[in-house]
Amino acid sequence: MTRHTCMRCGAGLCGDEIALYKKLVFRGAEEYLCLDCLAADCSTTREKLETLIAYYHRTGICTLFAKWESEPPAGCR
Template sequence: MALRCVNCDKPLEGDEIAIYKRLVSRFAEEYLCIPCLAAYYQCSTAVIEERIAYYKRMGCTLFVNDDSDDAASEDFRSR
């Protein structure tokens, strides 16, 4: 069963769950989508998306880094 935003009931992506855990609580069991999280913090969705990109660049393990998956599978194929 897919997790949904507790405010608007939108199905959540992995990055939305990760940014909520990073900004609000790592122990959360309910989450907000990016637009609802932006409204909660009274900022734009662009600010939330910039934070997601920042934490991915920093290597935060809550986020799935799309590039690392490709690199890992490339490395595996070359063996």
């Protein structure tokens, strides 16, 4: 699996960060931002983005996020 990094700060990215970037910014993106940089661009906080990721996983409404059947597995890092 290819190792993705944030195109701005170079931080390593987990699958959820990539999925959220695709969801919020551009579905066909091939370069991504980490949660911190994305939060800065969206005038929001990392915590809010993490909440959003958890929301998509719990509801299963977005195909970019695998549905969580119970509580979330261990985090990205």
